[in-house]
Amino acid sequence: MAAPRRTLAQYLEWAAIKPRTTDWSALVAYDRGKCNLLLLQEYIEKHDKHSVMPAISEPYGSTDKTWTWLIDYVTDAPRLSFENNPDLDSAEANMSMAILGGKNITMDDVLGFAQINKISSYDPLDHPTLVGDRVELKDIQGTVQKDGQVVLDLGDPRSQRYIWEVKGDRVEHERRMAGAFFKRKFREADPVKRTFSLGTLATTTQAFIKPQKFRLRTIMEEGAATRGAANFGSGAVEVRIAMDDEIMGGTPGEDWLYPLPSDRPDLDAMMIFGSHFFMHGIIGKGTARAFNAPNAEFIGTKNSNQFVYHLKVKPDTEGYLAIPPFEVTVGSKKARFSDYKMPIYIDSDHLLTMTLFFPLNALSYCRVGMGADDKYRTMTCTVDGTPYSYQIAIGLNGNYQFSLDETSRRLKVEVAGYQAPLNISGAGDLPSDVRNYMSSRDFEARIGDAVANAAMTIFNGLEAIDVFVLHTLFFNSEDAVQLKTLHLTGEMALFGSISPRLTTFSIEPVEHMLTYDGTHTFKAEPSVSGVTWSVEDLEGGTVGVGRIHPTSGEYTAPSLADIHGTYKRVKIVATARIGNNPPHISKALVTVVARAITLNPLIEVCNGSKAGEPEESRMLSAHSTSGALRWRVEGDGRINETANENGENTYYAPPKLLAPAPAFTIDKVIVKNTATNVEQTTLIVVRHYISMVIDTSFDGVSANQVRLLPLISGATPTETVIWQCIPEDAGNIDVDSGIFTVSQTTNSQFALITSMVDLGWVQFSGFTILSFPLAPLPAKPPPEIPQTTALDDLNGLLEDVYEKVEQFSQDSDVREKAKECLDQIASLAEDTQNGH
Template sequence: MEIKEMKGKATGKATGKATGKAAVTDKRAGILSLEAFLNEMEVKPQTYDWDALLVFDRPATNKLLIQEFIERIDVPDKFFPKLPDSAVDAGNGIEHVLLGLELDRALLSFENADILGSKAKLVMRVVAGKHLEVIEVYHDGEPVRSVQAITLYNAATHGLLEMNINLRAAKGTVDTIGQVLLDIADGKDHRFSGGGTGLEKERLGSYFAQVFKDWDENGDRLKFPLSELVVDNAAAINPKEFSIGTHAPQSARVRGSANYGDGAVVVFVSFGEGGKGSIPPDNESLLYMLPDAPEPYTSNLVMAHRFIVLNVFMSGLEQFDWMKGKFKAVELVGKRYKVSATGASSESVPCVFSEGATGGLGSEEWVISLAIDSVLPNLFDLGSEFVFEGRSIKARWRSKKKVGDVVYTGSTEWNPWQRLLAVEAEISINASYKFNVVSEDGKVLLRLEVEAFESSSSVTVEKSWGDTALGHAADRISSNLIAHVEQAMNSRFKEKINDLKNMNIVIDALRLNNLLFRGENVVEPRDAALPLDLTLLGNLAPKQTTLTVNPSQVIVTSGQSFEFKAESAPGAVAWDVKNLPGETGDRGVFKDSSKGIYTAPSDDALLTEGQRRLIVTATSGDFVSRALVSVVPSHVTVNPWVVAINVGTKHSMSAGTPDSSAVVWDAPGLGTISPDDDPLNPGGYKYSAPAKLPKREETDPQYYKVLRIDPVTVRAAAGGEPATIDMLLVGAKDVNHWLVPKGREDGSVELKFYCLDGDLEKVEVPGNVEWTVLRGKGTIDKDTRVFNPDRDAKDQYVIIVAYALESTVPGACAYVILPMPFAGVPTPGERLYPNNEKAGGIWKTI
């Protein structure tokens, strides 16, 4: 991997010159050129006492979060537990029962760039569930509950649960098993949008308010799992706590500017004791960490100078026994550090040497010798140091001292002698180190490597002779001795010199990116430098954030064609669509893979599941982008699907399409419709039931006297399959006739038809009964009074009507609306009409 290292002068990507004043590029005010940025980094530490900062371009961050959301759409969400079935009491015996509500995975996005008011949002779509309007009345002293209206939820309902997060109040932690959690209990508010009329939104909002109230009592429920991190307790980099903020450069704070609102996401990271700093008080106080460049930087990893010195570099020195405990970090003015030797490093070096010479004649004859056994040099002295300057770590070691004695013996005819001559050694080491990015076993690491290294040693021996033949001989022997001692010292120190040249200080720093992102190696590093804090600039997942599919999430109907756009594509784009992992079925098709025109499938599964999800992929060379497609059965989604309404009354209705296009409301046959003036139902319509039902014709079934279905059809203006709201009109029906359904294990439903007799006692209706399946498919055995649904019909609900043919009471009729499937725990029917304890205590038996 080729990584540029910035030193002394920035690489060719820098724009601007180093001056005493920070240079600002012409392109975007407030964003420094690379060289000016590094100059500012050299002034002082910039992490506000945190161990590290992770800085990402906000738009690129949101793009990558969407891509990871789509890639993991099939993975069960750990944030929201299974939503409970519940009810919202509307008073007057009416409850709004919510069954089987399901939320899509939570999608995190960062909404602004402001260190003071940093905001994020979690969005979850309601993708499944039923809403039943249930009324409770008393018959023969017992409560009887019946369904009066049904609304079905899928992606096309546009139901959104949004949680707005105040990031300054949200605290991040990494637990013992590596879960990265953002505690939003003290920093969230929520709202529900979409999903029908204003009243419908209010009911769902009340439901979620109760859910959150329950969760507030269990704090762990409000810890959002951002990601997962491999825990390595032996590693220096082991994050414990973090905070997230957003930050804007000067130009992005001006309303109306081209890049207003742009900026960065900043993760402030603590690795433990002493590494938890403070959040900057305002945007101006924090250096904008993504400098300007022709190819914009979208990521920066900043490791605090203090942490690099105390926890990385000092630990690296401790790996060598000969340096262990002999250096300490010294804090300087301005929270700078250097590493200084606490004493000298002395080591005995054997260097046995003895050499003599003779000369002269007669009375001038002489004999001399020089001998030494060992020396005790210092590789470094007190005050030798490592300093952080020039965008590197520099070793400056000096040692000059007497290291031993040479035994100098000799004699002339009349004068023998033996003297000790001082041996001095001077050792000098100058080295420069920088951090480089290396790739090992698929992991991207930061390694401290030597950039330049010089070492020298010299030995001198005290002279005690003159300019004579004897002195010349002594000089020669002394030179041999010096060479011998230097060789012995160099040989002895060779291993230590190699240690200094090959320090094995490695930081697995880029795994910190997993605090926010789940992918491996999501950052491609470009430029590393050590102005004081360690900075590693790069690109955030360019292969996933450069090319963009627009829209990234879309709802289409079965058989519909939809055109996707590929933005910022570097070349030709190839389109494909796949099922979610583990799913099968018709995926739809791009008839021309070079064009983004997608045709959704016509799949039977849509009738029962209400929706299918598919992943569209656009590829251009090495660049890829994905979109999530939700396919729903109808072009039009209505609310409610069915409702029982008394003659002479009104009911609000709403409808929509996946692309929010116009809809057309067809006039019903019996009632009338008109735009709804209720501010809680913008764009909706209101149905007005007739004052009375039309007279039954002789050939009509008996129930026509008191019940009719008046369908309201809603069509998309652009065409396609319409949707229907079943308005069940209830006329002069006798209130003392009622139906009680009971689900059976085989899926059938036993229907008990009751009335009050002349003594006002509850009895089953005797004699002949006219049974009618008014909506849905299935048959009723008139003898057993058991309804058998059509197993292939895939009905969401059925309406069944019973009319007592032999009764003398006018309107001796009853109806029941059954959500389907009805029988078997834990289906909606059995939750609504429990027959055993497993169904739960909140439901009452009809």
């Protein structure tokens, strides 16, 4: 939904017209960009070995003839970011999950046995990413678990309603089948691994601030969908919350305003408490607590704008407000006044009432009325240890002002003024000087202050509001939101800024990648003095993590010997005390890689290009931590010298050859870092036609061996087979037995085995690709269940309906009209999905 943005004053005028929480207990809104940045910080702080899925080693089917084998697939922790959406009532979170390590092997059995067509090996430099666009939150009713943690379950079918893809393959079908596989893995995974925590709600001593249900949506600023606009991409995340004994509300209407003001860029967080919840759930329940009346109930009155502005206690409600004792010195005597209890309900004319006032351009306040100066209750006065009882009648009309403390940025309530008329009866036994004191203005002020301050405990629930604001649904840290303005428009509205962590300082950059032994100097942004720097692994250890200068922030990555595998991840920690506040901590995530360049795939098969048809092509990708990469081909194919912004480049195969030319040729795609001159090579096996194939067998051989079985027209050739292994140091082939043995010293992850039989008048040649470590290829699994969207499903149903119309109606006009109506339904559905 797109909504117009207004100044703070205009927004408050709009908010005063009618309740804007639409029967929810509270509404919270955050600037989308700041929210995403803080979610990234939360991701870094919570990221450890327990926040990722276990490594995956499993095949999955793409088609009836092709499948993919994932080996030691290591996925990153899922990341969520909120995106703008023009839809009326939806919130969409994009989920992305990087494949940081492992091998991807694609196979087919078009020749009657399994063959490898492509091998890729991933690390943080170059990898595919699982993307769950439009992880739909609109119909997910968020719940708060017993431990206070708020989670979204990515294995829940409701969060998998839209297409997931593994980005990196040029073929959409392959991307979506990989996405379908990961959907299944999430459904099968341990719930702890497949959930993403949005935050942990604070527990409070006030048991009435208990969020239980919530609903999220994103909202765009009007005009923010237009590329080139000054506010392009501007959006907010709105959260509607129901407390444990409050109903779930509805959705806002077409007159909705963007929730953050246009003239206050420092205000990027907002919270509104509904008038019913504020009066009944906070003030009413705070009153019940203050008056020791846990079962107290209140009658609410609405004003002409439908705000609950007045509460009065129901008749015959039991409970009392205990007035704290106080002592005075009268001459040489010490007098202690105590044991006065003010009833919550005396009679229909003398009962507790609370009324909100929200004048324009002035602080809002609540007037509390209770007691009466003609309704007497017993009070005790102890003079030098001797107790005396007498009757006293006190009334209170007190005004309590709401404001924000300038230092702590917390809500506070102060007595803005009160009247407390009183009358005393039966005090004749008291000493005369004490009795005379009780007729003084000082005694009247002392007991009035005691009553007025005791009544302020009604508002203790506002402390719980503070805790709730600072421990919101998204952010775990206590300093997530800093309050700046408070307004009572009929509902209580609070504005603030997201996270002093972002405005105090954060590490720049928040994520970084280095090669082993590399260096980088981290900074606090904005710059602050007294920052102490440290480095730790994901479990908080300090061994093998590199080193960082404690004051300058210069970090040196660990050596290659300290990296077990293709990468290592550590956290940079910056700590500083700002003023008298507790130490402020910011963290950054550093990935240290073992390779200077990562190029994928390692090897791939590609058909030669046919004349008169589009060229056969393959997509490759390469990345390095620094320096420009240049591409070239050694062979007959071609490739652009530079890749696109995503590091992707397209190889184009040479023209297809015919016999007696070679059945296949081998091109080398070479990527060079122009700064370091380091190179990486990919082999492209260009298949022109099939003359010989190579099957494999693992029966009767050692673990590091495989038997190669050359076949010509399905038969084993009787002539001598000439074998070749690429790269040469990958292993050796016994000519007589055809057994290939992997070299114990090779660093290669694969071997390309070629075979050739020379009959003099004709040559037969073939190839096969082996992946290391050697292992039998997995059996072909059935294809994953294809993903479809709700729109795909609808179009399928509409096609079925039209087929029925054609089956049962011979009238061409009826058919034409039916087709027109069904097309109109499909068009409306597509427009709805696209937000038009």
